[in-house]
Amino acid sequence: MNRPASIRTAVEARLARRHRAERRFQFYGAAAICLAVAFLALLIGSILIQSVPAMTTWRMTLQVELDRAAIDPRGDMSEASLRRGGYNAAIQQALRDQFPDVEDRAELRELFGLYSSVNAARLLNRVVQDPSLVGGTVSFTFPIDDDADLYLKGVSVRESRAPGPAPVRIQAGEGRAVTLSAEARVFDAFVDDVREAARERARILEQRAERAEAALADAIDRDIRAIYEAEARRARAQAERLRDRLDEGAPVVIGPQIPSLLVQVDGAVIRVSDVSADRRSARGEMVISAPLGEAAHSDWTLWTIETPQAGRLISDRQIAWVDALRERGMTRSGFNTELFTYADSREPELAGVLGALIGSVLTMFVTMLLAVPIGVGAAIYLEEFAPKNRITQLIEVNINNLAAVPSIVFGLLGLAVFINTFGLPRSAPLVGGIVLALMTLPTVIISSRAALKAVPPSIREAALGVGASKTQAVFHHVLPLAAPGILTGSIIGLAQALGETAPLLMIGMVAFIADAPSLGLAGFTEPSTVMPVQIFLWSSAAERAFEARTAAAILVLLTLMVSLNAAAIYLRRRFERRW
Amino acid sequence: MAYDAQPAPATVYHPAPAGMNIKVAASDLSVRYGGALALDRVAMDIPDRSVTACIGPSGCGKSTFLRCINRMNDTIETARVSGSIRIDGEEVNDRSIDPVLLRARVGMVFQKPNPFPKSIYENVAYGPRIHGLAASKDELDAIVETSLTKAGLWKEVADRLHQPGTSLSGGQQQRLVIARAIAVNPEVILMDEPCSALDPIATARIEELIDELRENYALIIVTHSMAQAARVSQMTAFFHLGALVEYGPTEEIFTNPRDQRTQDYITGRFG
Numbered sequence A: 001m002n003r004p005a006s007i008r009t010a011v012e013a014r015l016a017r018r019h020r021a022e023r024r025f026q027f028y029g030a031a032a033i034c035l036a037v038a039f040l041a042l043l044i045g046s047i048l049i050q051s052v053p054a055m056t057t058w059r060m061t062l063q064v065e066l067d068r069a070a071i072d073p074r075g076d077m078s079e080a081s082l083r084r085g086g087y088n089a090a091i092q093q094a095l096r097d098q099f100p101d102v103e104d105r106a107e108l109r110e111l112f113g114l115y116s117s118v119n120a121a122r123l124l125n126r127v128v129q130d131p132s133l134v135g136g137t138v139s140f141t142f143p144i145d146d147d148a149d150l151y152l153k154g155v156s157v158r159e160s161r162a163p164g165p166a167p168v169r170i171q172a173g174e175g176r177a178v179t180l181s182a183e184a185r186v187f188d189a190f191v192d193d194v195r196e197a198a199r200e201r202a203r204i205l206e207q208r209a210e211r212a213e214a215a216l217a218d219a220i221d222r223d224i225r226a227i228y229e230a231e232a233r234r235a236r237a238q239a240e241r242l243r244d245r246l247d248e249g250a251p252v253v254i255g256p257q258i259p260s261l262l263v264q265v266d267g268a269v270i271r272v273s274d275v276s277a278d279r280r281s282a283r284g285e286m287v288i289s290a291p292l293g294e295a296a297h298s299d300w301t302l303w304t305i306e307t308p309q310a311g312r313l314i315s316d317r318q319i320a321w322v323d324a325l326r327e328r329g330m331t332r333s334g335f336n337t338e339l340f341t342y343a344d345s346r347e348p349e350l351a352g353v354l355g356a357l358i359g360s361v362l363t364m365f366v367t368m369l370l371a372v373p374i375g376v377g378a379a380i381y382l383e384e385f386a387p388k389n390r391i392t393q394l395i396e397v398n399i400n401n402l403a404a405v406p407s408i409v410f411g412l413l414g415l416a417v418f419i420n421t422f423g424l425p426r427s428a429p430l431v432g433g434i435v436l437a438l439m440t441l442p443t444v445i446i447s448s449r450a451a452l453k454a455v456p457p458s459i460r461e462a463a464l465g466v467g468a469s470k471t472q473a474v475f476h477h478v479l480p481l482a483a484p485g486i487l488t489g490s491i492i493g494l495a496q497a498l499g500e501t502a503p504l505l506m507i508g509m510v511a512f513i514a515d516a517p518s519l520g521l522a523g524f525t526e527p528s529t530v531m532p533v534q535i536f537l538w539s540s541a542a543e544r545a546f547e548a549r550t551a552a553a554i555l556v557l558l559t560l561m562v563s564l565n566a567a568a569i570y571l572r573r574r575f576e577r578r579w
Numbered sequence B: 001m002a003y004d005a006q007p008a009p010a011t012v013y014h015p016a017p018a019g020m021n022i023k024v025a026a027s028d029l030s031v032r033y034g035g036a037l038a039l040d041r042v043a044m045d046i047p048d049r050s051v052t053a054c055i056g057p058s059g060c061g062k063s064t065f066l067r068c069i070n071r072m073n074d075t076i077e078t079a080r081v082s083g084s085i086r087i088d089g090e091e092v093n094d095r096s097i098d099p100v101l102l103r104a105r106v107g108m109v110f111q112k113p114n115p116f117p118k119s120i121y122e123n124v125a126y127g128p129r130i131h132g133l134a135a136s137k138d139e140l141d142a143i144v145e146t147s148l149t150k151a152g153l154w155k156e157v158a159d160r161l162h163q164p165g166t167s168l169s170g171g172q173q174q175r176l177v178i179a180r181a182i183a184v185n186p187e188v189i190l191m192d193e194p195c196s197a198l199d200p201i202a203t204a205r206i207e208e209l210i211d212e213l214r215e216n217y218a219l220i221i222v223t224h225s226m227a228q229a230a231r232v233s234q235m236t237a238f239f240h241l242g243a244l245v246e247y248g249p250t251e252e253i254f255t256n257p258r259d260q261r262t263q264d265y266i267t268g269r270f271g
Ligand SMILES: Nc1ncnc2c1ncn2[C@@H]1O[C@H](COP(=O)(O)OP(=O)(O)OP(=O)(O)O)[C@@H](O)[C@H]1O
Pocket: B033, B038, B056, B057, B058, B059, B060, B061, B062, B063, B064, B065, B076, B078
């Protein structure tokens, strides 16, 4: 037997298997990377899409009359006097002037809901800076209420418009009440839609009732049976009521649960309250009045707000007003600068990340100032100077353990030691920075030690060999070579601290803070919040407009992180030397 | 310790040539790494202005001996040095001796060229700068030039002094670190296998250089090449298993070794 040949075939047989294994492994690797990239793209893509509505904002411009008596109550034009002026009332009056027929108190409240009184402070500041404005009329622009903003962006309310199919006659009644009547069944389409929607809803309710009844049959516990029973009864009753109203012969009364109907005709807007059974006439009231006359109108619009009132935070009247303001060219959409120039606010349209951004910068400054020198110093001492004995071993083990301690524990420590014992202020960047520095220290120490360890010992020997002292060898030769690694480690530690929320909650940086801290020395002890906490706060806010703003704030934070990491890479490239 | 009860390993001494000044004198020098004995009671007188070669099989303690002379063993946590080593009669292991000063007097060239990852100029200027040997930039420039010239590298690098030292070839790097060692004007130069990574031409260059340096310095070199030891050295020491087996003028060690182990080693029978 030819042995070498047989060995060769055996090797060849194995070789094919080895190549297959290698290809398989490469495929797994590539697949894993693709998956990771896909998830990342999905994540960033979804955040980007969610943040789109927050990128722009609708603003309203009003001509505000600054009446001398109201703006300068003391009449001496002093700053103190100007600060007591009735700016809010002046702006509200300007808004009211747009819709003179709004008189009812409740209606006025609705109208003023389009504007947040926080804006008055901006007008005040303008007047204080330029008192010559008093007595004249100023053009004042402010971000419109968030619900109106979402409506204008078309994200919160579904609506449709259709031309009136046949001429309609409008009869004025008492007050602003009107009656619409036509020869043809002009409300056919609307009523059909409402019926269809109601039928669908009734079907869903019946299904829910059936499910609850099925569960009831299986349930034994008395309390649980009671819950299912109640649910089934409620769903059945609701469905029944809906079906009753579906009766062809009955008129349609427009309530909060079904779509609203507005009619636009000759500059007037009528809100329909009920449609007669024959679908030819309807009753309603003027929201925006205009003289209509007795003649039949052939050019009119049926404006259906498909999202029922119960499903939105903007009323039918507000929709009509906002639409009219847009028609009059008094609203304009633009880049949402408020998001970057304002601090937090209860009003989403006036909420920005500036306060949190400054808070983050101040906090990171404290963290950097503490964690980097102490961490790098400790690493140099432990790695280059400390004797290798039990004590240093113990310290090393503990540093590694500290890196694994949940960050909230550091928050508790900060609360107990810095706030309760040392009496440092709550919610302050100073304390936040100290706590985050403690959290970051192990990361900095560990990565710095790794970087120092990676410097070849021959460099130390070379330095010592020409008579450098140990300190000189370290600072002249080892440290410069370890610098890129130390820098990368420190920046990654800082980036981690930048995204940290939990420990800051413990020391009160979660409070609502409407003023941005000052960027000076005083800012370190002023109450403030930081970006991740701001995101956390907004994400749990009730207003829908905060949803997009949360995503936008996440983008801001991500940008910050990416630029930090880019700085790390750049510095690394810059200082990296080969040996 | 039990070990101390044993008799010291006997060393064969050849008569030293007359008229040589003793520069480095070791006696009863032992080194332990942890528990392991790396150097066993070595006694040896090394003459000034000459080349002393240390030969012996791998792991016999040549590097350890060299590192005793400039106290580089201090940097090894586990190393324990005992016994005495004197330079010009001054005890090196004495507490009063500052190793930093000592290393300025005893230069060292390592087995693998280890230039700093800085410019050629900085490599040579670093030592004089930290010891304050130059009062002005011009003086420093002069030191750099003479050191590089002595190391036989000046012609090759005169126009690229500010390029990184690591960009030189292996042989050039080795000469650069020699220049770096002589820039601080030492009295003794230790070379641990300076040619182990070099081709024959570069080796010949370094050997030439060693021969020139002999006029001003006491050189102690470790080498694995019998031919090299024979070519460049005046004195040769043969180490085996941590002990100094035979020591004397190179000619006599190579022509007339008295110990069987030396004979076996230089004729290539082991090691
Ligand atoms: N840092 C150290 N820690 C522990 N033991 C060491 C250390 N350095 C050397 N030794 C040991 O000391 C003994 C002598 O080592 P040394 O480096 O002096 O040998 P050498 O003669 O230079 O060998 P080579 O010719 O291979 O360089 C060896 O057994 C070695 O294992």
